[in-house]
Amino acid sequence: MSNFRFQDRVVYEHNTIYFLRFFNSLNMESFLPQICEGMQHMSETVFVVLCQIVGTSQQVTMRREMMDISEMIRRRITYHGTSTYMLSGSYREGFRLKESDFDFMYWPNKHRVIMDVSQSEYYNTANTALILSESSESPPGFTLLQLLTPFASKNANSACVRMNDRLYISSSTYLQITSSLMSSYSTLHGPCISGNIAGYDYDHAHCFVCDFWPPFASSWTHRCHSWPDPEVVDEIVRNGCHFVAIGHPLGPHGNEEWRISFSRAECKLVSSMNHCQFLTYGLLKLFLKEVVNQQSEETDKLLCSYHMKTTIFWTIQQNTLPQWCPQNLLAGFWVCFKLLLRWVHEGICPNFFIPQNNLFLTKVHGSAQNRLFLQLHELYKKGLACLLESSSIRPYIIDALYNPRLSICTNENIIMSEADYDVVSVMESLNVVHAIRNLCHTTKTIHMIEQFVESPMTHYQLVVLQKCTSYVLHRTAFLLQNMYTFTGVNKQLYIVDKISCHMLKLTAKFGYISDMLYIAMYYYKIFRYREALSVLEMAKVKLAQPYLMYKGDVDRERYNESVGGQSWSTKIRQAVAEDISLNREICYISELLPEQQSALKNKKSVVTIPVFVMLHFLKFLCYRHIDTTSSQAALNELQVLVHHDQGMYVHYLLRDISWEILGICQQMTGNLQAALYSYQQSLTQYPFHMIHTATQR
Template sequence: MVDRRLTRNNGTVWMMSGSRREGFRLEGSDVDSMYWPNNHRVIMDMSQSEYYNTANTTLILSDSSESPPGFTLLQLLTPRTTRDVFSACVTMNNKVYISSSIYREITCSVVVPNSTVHGPCGSGVYGNTEYDTACCFVCDFWPHTASSWIDRCHSWPDPEVVDDIVRNGCHFVAIGHPLGPHENQEWRISFSQAEYKFVSSMNHCQFLTYGLLKLFLKEVMNQQSEETNKLLCSYHMKTTVFWAIQQNTLPHWCPQNLLAGFWVCLKLLLKWVYEGVCPNFFIPQNNLFLTKVHGSAQNRLFLQLHELYKKGLACLLQSSSIRSYIIGVLYNPRLSICTDESMIRSEVDYDVELVSESSILCTLPTDLFGLIKVIHTMEQLVDSPLTHCQVVKIQSITAFILQNTVFMLHNIYTNTGVNKQMYIADKMSCHMLKLAAKFGCISNMLYIAMYYYKTFRYREALSVLEMTKVKLAQPYLMYERHVDRERYTEAVGGQSWSTKIRQAVAWDIELDTRICYISELIPEQQSALQNRWPALFIPVFVMLHFLKFLCYRHIDTTLSQAALDELQVLVHHGQELYVSDELRDISWEILGICQQITGNLQAALYSYQQSLTQDPDHKIQTATHRRIQDIL
């Protein structure tokens, strides 16, 4: 919400999509996101061009006259465009079209470097998470080929949802139909935004049915044989649920009918596989099975599904995730499945998820004018209806804004040389950092210590570090999804979120690669920035010992060495709790920097070499190689 309101006309808009946006957090699921240039718009016919100022908007015409249902060619109408779009242009029949295959190749690594093409996306693995990023185009109008869908919406979803969906148009992703006449040039119409609104309009039972189908696909259907385990995908499950709900196949979608809802969907899916036709929910003429579920593979898939169908609802017992929840109900129909989330998930489990979600921050502007715009945007959001999760997120973003503003102000006023301005800016900065610590979690205190170190107030920094160390040593600390549930509940159970986050929660330190926080990490920030990486994430315990080492160097060399020894033990022997795998590259790097500062070049060389052997998540290898060269 914040990103979208901030995006300038010539910026890039980002939207999470897929299962994660819909609310699922299933183990092993990938993270899907879509990106599109905000100053490019697709129109369905030339009459719609009157709604745009072509001086600052590039217009693209959707031409589906020769394409299969659900696909289209995109004709570039105006000469003004980006380098990537221009490079993807091809000429056909004296008209300029944007080639989906060329655009996909050009943009697949724009969001995350070194990604590989997968369908319409750039794909890869970050840490333990697979991701798909789709660079696409947006259209403010509903496609003509999907107009029949509007007429079908009698009972579901509600008319206001339908109006909202139609009003917000669609997207075009870079992949053509494999049987189309212009596969390399065609684009697929994406209804990702509409699908999210459908899922949001589901009742609790319908949503659980969708989740049940996703788990059944992953843990049962896709485990039948190597030949058929890629024929069905999560999108087929979503399509099945949409059709089942809209066709009123089940009179009452309520928790008592959860298994009945699943059975309705499984029968519909079995029918589609038998016929070899899975109709797209928006454009039924687009058969989602056309190039995958046919011939001998289709026959084998049908036989496998039919065997599961013959077992009745007991087929669900083959799913390891589902079995324990339903086994009692299957053997005693008078019982019902517990679907009340508050009964299944404890307060601490809910808090773990909330912390995990809210610790992920958006990329903010690094100019003061841009930050003022962010603050104005936040004020507008605060005045609008917000969910509990959104309030939590706004708190974390506000703390992040205040912290970044402080370091930007310092970098600006240090260069002015005007003492009075520096004094005023310093007073404001200290106030903002303390305010951020009240909004944020325990980790936010380290930004105060960083600022004190940057302004040569080493004793004040050490005082903050000692307070932070005490808080991080509490037995009820929640960090990186690790928490002693019993002690956490005893300490902060039932208290407000603000209290919990200040007293019991810590997350990793995020340093925007465009802002100087402490000079010792500038080479690493520059290396990441050169590789289009937005931030360095540093384990909170590593940063604590790093700052203690840096401060004690100016006060007490013995205590400085003790801080370095603690850091060394942490990096060498710290379990996943303290130093996660994806943050080991920066952790070894920081240890090497400290060792190099003390003159222990052999140990520093070893640490830098260890940094290079870790997953290169932070893109700091350029800095590491330079540091190694300095030693050699």
């Protein structure tokens, strides 16, 4: 295709569009038996492309299972009196698209919403604030929340308004109060506090949780004949719902009402899809972003990803397509598109759980509705050729039609290599560990790990547990050393030192190559410089291997040749590295205490240092006490790395701390001019670690 002349491509694409329009004229609903071989070929091609963009079924399963165990860990080590949270939205569903933002739902543990006063018997009202849902005067999908007990949080009490001699929690006031606790860079977006951290969008929704299924959504459970399975329905009902802080704009109490959120149920429904259905959902999201929202600025905000999710839910449940498989993926997409077009024409998008709640009511109506319908209808008239407007899908559709005899393999084990799956395992397990880093209940976490070890777990969950174990071990080792350093009791110090060293060796046994650096840090801290350097030399050799997996980058061919087929424990000890994280409450290296304190002051819980920066930094520190020539050589290596790295070993978000460390080393050698330059460079980087106070000082 690279040598395909431009004139030929124009003619070819004209024929492609003609072919796709012809396909659209066929009866899609009675479709499979008579569909031409070429269309099955193209559907299989799109299936493979979506596996690469969205993920294979195994990749998506890995992501979900690892997030499941993350949630279980948080649940078990979070105290009753604090708040908890869950990840929701597309990231929780298993997507890792570029536009996937991070949706979090936070709620206070000691508050529960009930649907009926009789349900209060299930709670201890001495330590649980009860809130009654009153929906009789609210539009479908919305409710008022009456505070029944005085035992409530400061935020909930402050947001109360009195109506008809009863206290109700005002959603608008509650949202204002919770938003004031967030970063000054955040903005309000619907019921969420939205913002961007280092290029990643996030939505934080502060809400209340309910352990019961709302009675006004009971019709949904009776509607589930073909999908989802009864077991899924039962689990969804058992998990209840949430209430997010936004009222209906046309409701009688818009500032006080709360919207019912079925976010947890939706994640479960998405997980119950087969992979072809999930990829169709992904194709709808891409189609919305790359085609529909590119039609005009007037209509690019009318439809959202939630409408696409609602569309795929209804399409699957109505059993419009008899079989969802790679060969008819495009047929599934087209059925969804036709349903969406009908909804826009009618101005009604029924909520999947409460159909009386029209999701189009406040946006898709009047002249905006007409414009959107005309744009969608123009796309509809093009048939499946409208997918040629998608920048992600277009090249592959053209190639598939240009090479009709090209064999398409839909076997996921061939689409993705062993190294690809290992990359997902590493990246997802790191995300889980990041999620528990703020939890300082070390003893409780160790007990929790013991319980998990004795329970049945999947391979991917064991991967996460192994990483969590190494994290807890090295964290505990430094905590112990910090606690007993100033006791002055030699015997006690000897015992603590022996225990800490054993924990750190276990850390290296369970963890990645980079976890060896925690041993070196510990030896440096207790003045055992030669032992620290011995560990650093071993780590340096391993980190220099050409098959190293670092930050998701790896030479897949060399990786598969060197460690392919071996156990996961062998792989991570021999071929995987990550950056070094220093928790705010622990002193690891005294030279970095000002930076940790600055980060803590600015509510940054962890300082993350590139593994190669830390390697050279530790070598410099240790050699200063042994060999000044080698110390200068380590500093030279660090300087070359920080000055000239193009993002391969020093991520741009970690450049502030990297320049800072270089400045610290230069200042220690007396090269104050070079140190000043490095500190100034640190201040010009993205302030990911919020260490500017230490830098300026």
